[in-house]
Amino acid sequence: xxxxxxxxxxxxxxxxxxxxxxxxxxxxxxxxxxxxxxxxxxxxxxxxxxxxxxxxxxxxxxxxxxxxxxxxxxxxxxxxxxxxxxxxxxxxxxxxxxxxxxxxxxxxxxxxxxxxxxxxxxxxxxxxxxxxxxxxxxxxxxxxxxxxxxxxxxxxxxxx
Amino acid sequence: xxxxxxxxxxxxxxxxxxxxxxxxxxxxxxxxxxxxxxxxxxxxxxxxxxxxxxxxxxxxxxxxxxxxxxxxxxxxxxxxxxxxxxxxxxxxxxxxxxxxxxxxxxxxxxxxxxxxxxxxxxxxxxxxxxxxxxxxxxxxxxxxxxxxxxxxxxxxxxxxxxxxxxxxxxxxxxxxxxxxxxxxxxxxxxxxxxxxxxxxxxxxxxxxxxxxxxxxxxxxxxxxxxxxxxxxxxxxxxxxxxxxxxxxxxxxxxxxxxxxx
Numbered sequence: 001x002x003x004x005x006x007x008x009x010x011x012x013x014x015x016x017x018x019x020x021x022x023x024x025x026x027x028x029x030x031x032x033x034x035x036x037x038x039x040x041x042x043x044x045x046x047x048x049x050x051x052x053x054x055x056x057x058x059x060x061x062x063x064x065x066x067x068x069x070x071x072x073x074x075x076x077x078x079x080x081x082x083x084x085x086x087x088x089x090x091x092x093x094x095x096x097x098x099x100x101x102x103x104x105x106x107x108x109x110x111x112x113x114x115x116x117x118x119x120x121x122x123x124x125x126x127x128x129x130x131x132x133x134x135x136x137x138x139x140x141x142x143x144x145x146x147x148x149x150x151x152x153x154x155x156x157x158x159x160x
Numbered sequence: 161x162x163x164x165x166x167x168x169x170x171x172x173x174x175x176x177x178x179x180x181x182x183x184x185x186x187x188x189x190x191x192x193x194x195x196x197x198x199x200x201x202x203x204x205x206x207x208x209x210x211x212x213x214x215x216x217x218x219x220x221x222x223x224x225x226x227x228x229x230x231x232x233x234x235x236x237x238x239x240x241x242x243x244x245x246x247x248x249x250x251x252x253x254x255x256x257x258x259x260x261x262x263x264x265x266x267x268x269x270x271x272x273x274x275x276x277x278x279x280x281x282x283x284x285x286x287x288x289x290x291x292x293x294x295x296x297x298x299x300x301x302x303x304x305x306x307x308x309x310x311x312x313x314x315x316x317x318x319x320x321x322x323x324x325x326x327x328x329x330x331x332x333x334x335x336x337x338x339x340x341x342x343x344x345x346x347x348x349x350x351x352x353x354x355x356x357x358x359x360x361x362x363x364x365x366x367x368x369x370x371x372x373x374x375x376x377x378x379x380x381x382x383x384x385x386x387x388x389x390x391x392x393x394x395x396x397x398x399x400x401x402x403x404x405x406x407x408x409x410x411x412x413x414x415x416x417x418x419x420x421x
Binding site for chain 1: 196197198209213219220221224225226227228230276279280281282283285286323
């Protein structure tokens with residue numbers, strides 16, 4: 001009997017602790033809101049197998065190429081209204097997309113106006129640092145890793 | 161499928177119940193992976209993710225995964241609670257149908273919400289996944305409880321383990337002729353095939369029907385629920401004596417269930 005009561009109490013304690021984390025903590029959706037500057041792009045090369053290059057078939061190449069969008073030193077401005085403004089001061093590029101976060105906050109989905117979809121796995125997110133991996137939705141091991149730094153309102157004003 | 165309890169169930173009862181519920185579990189799991197990027201019928205992966213998020217210090221994500229696991233646990237808890245607290249002769253079918261009715265309401269609610277209100281925010285995603293996990297817990301709790309743990313339809317880890325063991329046993333002649341082992345293998349294979357079929361079908365129809373695919377799952381569950389209702393109505397007069405013997409043995413079946421757990 002004692003064991004059962006202890007288990008019930010432990011479960012309630014865990015539920016209360018995790019509940020308070022949920023109430024006080026910030027989800028990745030809330031953390032994303034703001035302006036982010038692309039800092040780096042890294043490509044994790046696929047393994048070589050028995051000295052031979054790993055080859056992708058035509059269908060895989062097509063799927064990757066269809067989904068892959070190259071972002072070049074852009075500012076990613078996530079608005080709370082789920083609109084994402086991508087812009088680059090130097091090239092004059094500007095685009096507005098829809099964004100949302102899914103799963104347990106680990107999938108970032110971007111929807112272009114022409115209904116193209118981009119999927120990223122949120123690898124790390126904090127107040128001022130964001131690392132996302134391009135999600136191919138294929139069993140290919142090569143990934144693109146994008147790293148961002150948050151731009152505070154003041155820094156951003158100075159920059160422009 | 162739902163009238164009989166524990167060891168009074170035939171292989172055919174378990175195969176029908178197992179196939180249909182596994183089919184619906186497979187459908188729900190694939191729809192939720194496509195729509196929410198989260199598994200809803202198997203919890204093993206969630207335990208691994210919970211440990212990983214705690215290790216990384218991602219407390220918010222860990223809390224979400226803990227809530228999801230708890231909801232699956234609560235689904236099983238509520239299902240068995242409904243069964244054991246309504247375990248009376250006249251209420252047997254109702255007690256077994258009640259968790260399914262609640263599950264159908266949950267799935268219907270998720271389908272309707274997605275159809276009319278879903279704006280794809282993270283909070284909505286987390287809540288809808290939690291409701292689906294609760295629904296899957298209800299279903300798994302029901303099938304396991306009334307079949308003496310012979311039918312567990314929402315996860316295939318244990319099932320694949322059992323199949324592996326069984327098929328290794330079938331390499332010996334004495335086990336190949338054991339009817340109980342053969343029946344078990346038949347049941348497990350039916351569940352596995354149904355789960356896969358449900359997953360494949362929902363993967364195909366989701367792109368056509370979107371959230372309305374949940375209504376198809378509800379339809380399958382309605383078949384499970386009303387099959388015995390119809391059967392009870394039609395055979396009401398005929399099977400009363402056999403039913404009485406069965407009901408009088410309730411105490412024995414509860415003992416068997418305890419022993420099995």
